[in-house]
Amino acid sequence: MSPRLQDLPLRDDLRGLQPYGAPQAPLPVALNVNENTHPVPEEVADDILDSIARALRDVNRYPDREFIGLREGFAEYLGHGLSAENIWAANGSNEVLQHILQAFAGPGRRAFGFAPTYSMYPLLTRATGAQWVAGTRGHDYVLEPESAAEQVAEASPDVVFLCSPNNPTGTPLSIEVIEAVYEATDGIVIVDEAYWEFAPHEERSALTLLPGRERMVVSRTMSKAFAFAGARVGYLAADPAVIDALRLVRLPYHLSALTQAAASAALRHAPTMLRMVDEIVAQRDRISATVEALGFHAYESWTNFVLFSGVDDPGATWQALYDRGILIRDIGLPHSLRVTAGTEEETTAFLDALASIQSAS
Numbered sequence: 027m028s029p030r031l032q033d034l035p036l037r038d039d040l041r042g043l044q045p046y047g048a049p050q051a052p053l054p055v056a057l058n059v060n061e062n063t064h065p066v067p068e069e070v071a072d073d074i075l076d077s078i079a080r081a082l083r084d085v086n087r088y089p090d091r092e093f094i095g096l097r098e099g100f101a102e103y104l105g106h107g108l109s110a111e112n113i114w115a116a117n118g119s120n121e122v123l124q125h126i127l128q129a130f131a132g133p134g135r136r137a138f139g140f141a142p143t144y145s146m147y148p149l150l151t152r153a154t155g156a157q158w159v160a161g162t163r164g165h166d167y168v169l170e171p172e173s174a175a176e177q178v179a180e181a182s183p184d185v186v187f188l189c190s191p192n193n194p195t196g197t198p199l200s201i202e203v204i205e206a207v208y209e210a211t212d213g214i215v216i217v218d219e220a221y222w223e224f225a226p227h228e229e230r231s232a233l234t235l236l237p238g239r240e241r242m243v244v245s246r247t248m249s250k251a252f253a254f255a256g257a258r259v260g261y262l263a264a265d266p267a268v269i270d271a272l273r274l275v276r277l278p279y280h281l282s283a284l285t286q287a288a289a290s291a292a293l294r295h296a297p298t299m300l301r302m303v304d305e306i307v308a309q310r311d312r313i314s315a316t317v318e319a320l321g322f323h324a325y326e327s328w329t330n331f332v333l334f335s336g337v338d339d340p341g342a343t344w345q346a347l348y349d350r351g352i353l354i355r356d357i358g359l360p361h362s363l364r365v366t367a368g369t370e371e372e373t374t375a376f377l378d379a380l381a382s383i384q385s386a387s
């Protein structure tokens with residue numbers, strides 16, 4: 027008989043935990059994990075393929091451990107006077123966050139975030155042996171500077187996660203909250219800007235707060251706006267001393283030569299890669315307006331998804347959409363569901379299906 031998980035000599039602190047498990051069902055309209063549902067533009071795909079082909083010729087050798095070319099590309103993309111020495115990258119921002127926790131959390135330490143927030147923060151925290159502490163949000167999941175700072179001071183964490191804008195609620199985070207939280211802790215403050223490109227263009231990124239704040243880290247990903255989720259590339263900007271700390275915990279050569287080549291090529295075409303962002307934002311706003319017209323409440327979103335409440339039975343609505351070939355996310359918030367903004371066609375399919383389920387109930 028094959029052994030069961032509970033029969034193995036697993037770490038005590040991992041017993042009973044559930045792995046990350048968003049369903050990966052092969053449905054025609056998949057709007058459940060906040061991907062960019064537009065494929066990489068054809069003209070960019072060719073250039074990326076050429077770069078990967080060139081990298082393949084040297085794949086008998088280990089890649090550049092410091093991925094300097096890619097870091098220069100990210101520094102140029104981010105602007106704000108950043109240079110390669112301010113940049114770190116890994117296989118998805120999940121791995122970037124893991125590196126931070128490995129360096130600054132770990133056994134006997136604490137990481138803190140304001141629930142509900144990205145479900146991987148507690149999982150990554152616990153996997154490093156650290157304790158996860160959850161704070162609370164105000165009305166409509168908004169954070170206010172005073173309450174946020176008080177909660178952080180009280181928890182006295184080693185690492186604070188600020189998701190800006192927040193997943194799974196879409197909620198914007200004000201610059202004042204970030205400043206107040208930074209002052210309230212001696213720990214590392216991670217501002218996770220995974221969805222930043224979908225925020226209003228005139229808004230201030232946390233990148234503007236980096237000068238003089240050596241414990242602040244701003245993380246980003248190519249998975250969302252850049253339509254590159256399958257390539258697994260995330261990155262951050264921080265003081266060079268933070269980057270030195272992350273070098274202590276990364277695996278040698280953690281970013282493959284093929285990943286570096288693909289990401290560098292994609293970055294050279296940033297404006298083309300990002301050209302669907304405005305279209306996705308338009309679909310997001312269309313979802314918000316339409317679900318409101320259907321009698322639900324759409325929370326303000328600066329992301330590529332919408333959380334809406336007023337759903338009598340989220341499990342039943344999720345299933346009814348599933349049965350119509352549409353996959354969205356039941357993230358376990360009362361009477362709420364989350365949907366990613368897709369192409370115009372996908373968004374229409376979702377909205378039509380939701381309207382027909384609503385009128386049948």
Ligand SMILES: Cc1ncc(COP(=O)(O)O)c(C=O)c1O
Binds near residue numbers: 120
């Ligand atoms: C807030 C947030 N941070 C980080 C990630 C991880 O993204 P990736 O590992 O694909 O870069 C996600 C993915 O959904 C996310 O929502």
